Amino acid sequence: xxxxxxxxxxxxxxxxxxxxxxxxxxxxxxxxxxxxxxxxxxxxxxxxxxxxxxxxxxxxxxxxxxxxxxxxxxxxxxxxxxxxxxxxxxxxxxxxxxxxxxxxxxxx
Numbered sequence: 001x002x003x004x005x006x007x008x009x010x011x012x013x014x015x016x017x018x019x020x021x022x023x024x025x026x027x028x029x030x031x032x033x034x035x036x037x038x039x040x041x042x043x044x045x046x047x048x049x050x051x052x053x054x055x056x057x058x059x060x061x062x063x064x065x066x067x068x069x070x071x072x073x074x075x076x077x078x079x080x081x082x083x084x085x086x087x088x089x090x091x092x093x094x095x096x097x098x099x100x101x102x103x104x105x106x107x108x
Contacts, residue, residue: 050080061104
């Protein structure tokens with residue numbers, strides 16, 4: 001019936017996991033409104049910048065679509081990011097944004 005590629009299956013599993021986690025966080029927030037401050041996707045999922053997809057950057061790491069394209073284009077040019085300075089050299093990432101990205105991303 002529906003034949004998905006391996007990559008498409010991974011994306012579907014990831015999106016399902018995020019949806020389930022989101023429902024759990026919403027439920028916990030109803031029980032205790034302070035939960036939303038304690039539990040957020042940024043704190044629960046740190047995206048590896050070196051294998052992140054466009055969707056993961058935009059929806060999980062809260063990166064703008066334009067910046068996500070810049071990050072992926074730069075990664076394609078130079079290869080894997082080895083440190084935060086290399087990520088900081090991407091157009092559109094200044095000191096403040098880099099500090100916020102460090103909370104949502106990881107470099108492996």
